[in-house]
Amino acid sequence: MSRTLTYFFALLMVLVVLGPLMMMVTVSLNPSEPDISVNMGTIRAFIPHVVSFENYQAVLTDRNHPFLRYLFNTAFIVGAILIGAILVNSMAAFALAWGQGRYRKWAVVAVVAMIAVPMESLVLPLLLMSSRMGIVNSYEVQILPFIANAFALFLFYQFFTKIPKDLIEAARVDGMNLFQTYWYIGLPLCKPIIATLSILIFLEQWNNYLWPVMVTRGPEFRPLSVAMAAYFDSNRMYWGQIMAFAVMMSIPIMVFFLIVQRHFVQSVTGSAVKG
Amino acid sequence: MQRIRHLWSEGALLAPAVILLLVFVIAPFFLSGYLSFTNERLIPRPVPSQWVGWRNYSRVLTDPDFWQAVRNTFYFTLMVVPFQCAISLGAALLLNKKLAGLTFFRSVAMLPLLAPITVIIAIWAALYQVPNGFFNTAVNLVTRDDRIVDFLGSRDLAMPAIVLLSAWASFPFQMLIYLAGLQEIPEDRYEAATLEGANAWQQFKAITWPGLINVNIFVLIITTVQAFKLFTQINILTKGGPLGSTNTIINYMFVNGYSEGRIGFASAVSVLFFILVAVIAVIQRLVFKNENE
Numbered sequence: 001m002s003r004t005l006t007y008f009f010a011l012l013m014v015l016v017v018l019g020p021l022m023m024m025v026t027v028s029l030n031p032s033e034p035d036i037s038v039n040m041g042t043i044r045a046f047i048p049h050v051v052s053f054e055n056y057q058a059v060l061t062d063r064n065h066p067f068l069r070y071l072f073n074t075a076f077i078v079g080a081i082l083i084g085a086i087l088v089n090s091m092a093a094f095a096l097a098w099g100q101g102r103y104r105k106w107a108v109v110a111v112v113a114m115i116a117v118p119m120e121s122l123v124l125p126l127l128l129m130s131s132r133m134g135i136v137n138s139y140e141v142q143i144l145p146f147i148a149n150a151f152a153l154f155l156f157y158q159f160f161t162k163i164p165k166d167l168i169e170a171a172r173v174d175g176m177n178l179f180q181t182y183w184y185i186g187l188p189l190c191k192p193i194i195a196t197l198s199i200l201i202f203l204e205q206w207n208n209y210l211w212p213v214m215v216t217r218g219p220e221f222r223p224l225s226v227a228m229a230a231y232f233d234s235n236r237m238y239w240g241q242i243m244a245f246a247v248m249m250s251i252p253i254m255v256f257f258l259i260v261q262r263h264f265v266q267s268v269t270g271s272a273v274k275g
Numbered sequence: 276m277q278r279i280r281h282l283w284s285e286g287a288l289l290a291p292a293v294i295l296l297l298v299f300v301i302a303p304f305f306l307s308g309y310l311s312f313t314n315e316r317l318i319p320r321p322v323p324s325q326w327v328g329w330r331n332y333s334r335v336l337t338d339p340d341f342w343q344a345v346r347n348t349f350y351f352t353l354m355v356v357p358f359q360c361a362i363s364l365g366a367a368l369l370l371n372k373k374l375a376g377l378t379f380f381r382s383v384a385m386l387p388l389l390a391p392i393t394v395i396i397a398i399w400a401a402l403y404q405v406p407n408g409f410f411n412t413a414v415n416l417v418t419r420d421d422r423i424v425d426f427l428g429s430r431d432l433a434m435p436a437i438v439l440l441s442a443w444a445s446f447p448f449q450m451l452i453y454l455a456g457l458q459e460i461p462e463d464r465y466e467a468a469t470l471e472g473a474n475a476w477q478q479f480k481a482i483t484w485p486g487l488i489n490v491n492i493f494v495l496i497i498t499t500v501q502a503f504k505l506f507t508q509i510n511i512l513t514k515g516g517p518l519g520s521t522n523t524i525i526n527y528m529f530v531n532g533y534s535e536g537r538i539g540f541a542s543a544v545s546v547l548f549f550i551l552v553a554v555i556a557v558i559q560r561l562v563f564k565n566e567n568e
C-alpha cells in the first residue's frame with residue numbers, strides 16, 4: 001500500500017472515531033437547544049462555535065439526577081469489587097497452586113468451566129434470590145456477585161504456579177503456614193496481575209448495565225452507567241444536557257487511561273492470550 | 276500438628292471464594308435450571324409456585340416472539356461479527372505500520388473502548404436523530420432529496436443502525452488483540468517475501484493471515500459471544516421495536532423475567548441461551564481446529 005493511501009486511511013479512522021466524540025463535546029458546550037437542533041446535521045455540530053458551561057451547571061444542579069451521588073455510587077461499587085476480587089481470588093488461587101489437597105486438580109477444572117458461564121444466564125435466579133433476601137436496591141447487591149470471579153481466579157492461579165518451588169519450600173521450612181506464605185510471598189509478587197485485573201474489572205463494571213438496571217430503583221444506589229440511560233430517557237431532546245452528562249462521565253476516564261496507555265494495552269491483550 | 280496448621284490455612288484461603296462462587300455462580304446456575312420447570316413469579320403470590328414440567332419450554336419454543344428474537348439475534352451476529360472483525364483487523368494492520376504520529380493514531384483508535392457503552396448510545400442516538408441528525412443530513416446530501424429516514428424507527432434499518440453503533444463501540448478491543456497477534460509474526464518473513472518480489476496482498480495472504488490463525492479463533496469466539504448478549508443498546512434505544520424487529524434473546528428474557536416478573540418462564544429462556552452460547556463456542560473451536568490441522 002502506498003504511503004499516501006496509508007495516511008488517508010489513518011486520517012479516515014481518526015475522523016470516524018473522533019467525529020462522534022467531538023459532537024458530544026461540541027453539543028455539551030452549546031447552551032441554546034434551538035441552535036443545537038438547527039445545527040445537528042452540519043459541521044457546526046462537530047466543531048464548537050460557542051463555549052458555555054450552562055449545560056454542565058444544569059446537570060450538576062438537577063435534583064432528580066444527583067450526578068455527584070451517581071459518581072460516588074460507581075466509585076464505591078467498583079472500588080469495593082476491586083479490593084474484594086483481588087484478595088478473594090488471589091487467596092483461593094494460591095491455595096489451588098500450592099496447597100496439599102488432592103481436590104485441587106478438579107477445582108481448577110471447575111474454575112475453568114465457570115469462566116464459560118455468561119452472567120446473562122444467571123441474572124434471573126440472582127434477581128429472585130436478592131429480592132427474597134430483601135437486598136434489592138442496595139450497594140451489597142451490586143458488589144457481592146462480582147467479587148468471586150472465575151476468570152480472575154484462573155489468572156492468579158496461572159501466575160502462582162510459575163513461582164519457583166524453592167521459594168515456597170523455603171517459607172515452609174521457616175515455619176510459615178500457607179496463609180503466611182501467601183501474604184508475605186505470593187501477594188507481593190502478583191502486582192502485574194493485580195494491575196491487569198484492576199483495568200479489566202473496571203472496564204467490565206464501567207459497562208455493566210443489565211444487572212444494575214434490574215436491582216436499582218432510584219438515584220440512591222444507581223451507578224453512572226444506568227444513570228446515563230435514565231438521564232437520556234427523562235431529558236429526551238435536551239441534547240446539550242445529555243451530552244454534558246456524557247462528557248463529565250467519560251472524559252476523565254479517557255484521559256486517565258490514555259496516561260496509563262501502555263499498561264492498558266498489555267492488560268487487554270494479556271487477557272486474550274491467557275484467556 | 277504442622278500439617279493440621281497447613282490444612283487449616285489452606286481452608287481459610289479457599290473459603291471466601293468457595294462460598295461466594297457457591298452462592299453467586301453455582302447456586303443460581305442450578306436454580307435457573309430448577310426454576311425453568313416451575314411457575315415462579317418475581318413477586319410472591321399467595322399460592323405457592325408449582326412444578327410445571329416442560330410447560331415453560333414448550334411455551335417458549337412455540338412463541339413466535341421468541342423465534343423472532345432468535346432470528347434477530349442471529350441476524351445481528353451475522354452482520355456485526357464479520358463487519359467488526361474486518362474493521363478491527365484493518366485498523367490493526369494500519370497501526371502496525373511505521374507511521375509518523377503512530378502514538379496519536381493508536382490513542383485515538385482506543386477511545387471508543389474507554390467510553391462507557393451508555394454514553395456511546397446517547398451520542399449515536401443524536402447522530403440518528405430525526406429529522407435533522409447527521410445521518411439524515413448525509414443521506415439527503417447523497418440522494419439529493421429531503422425525505423426523512425427514521426433509522427431507529429424503521430423495521431429494516433433499526434438493526435443495521437445498531438450494528439454500526441456496536442461495531443464503533445467495541446472494535447478497539449479486537450483491534451488490540453489483532454495488533455498483539457501481528458507483532459508476534461517475525462519481521463524477517465516479510466523481508467524475505469519482499470526480496471522475492473511479493474506484493475502487499477500476496478504477503479498478507481501468505482504470511483499475515485496464516486500467522487493470525489489462533490488470534491482469529493479467539494477474536495471470532497469473543498465477538499460472537501458478545502454479539503449474542505446484545506441488550507444495552509436495545510433497552511435504551513428501541514426496547515425491541517419497531518414491531519419486534521430489534522428484539523433479542525436477552526431482551527426477551529429481560530422483558531418476560533424482569534418487567535413481567537415471570538421468573539419461571541424466563542428462566543427457561545436463560546437456560547436455552549446458555550446452551551446456545553456453549554454450542555456455538557464448541558462448534559467454532561472444532562471448525563477452526565480442523566482448519567488448523
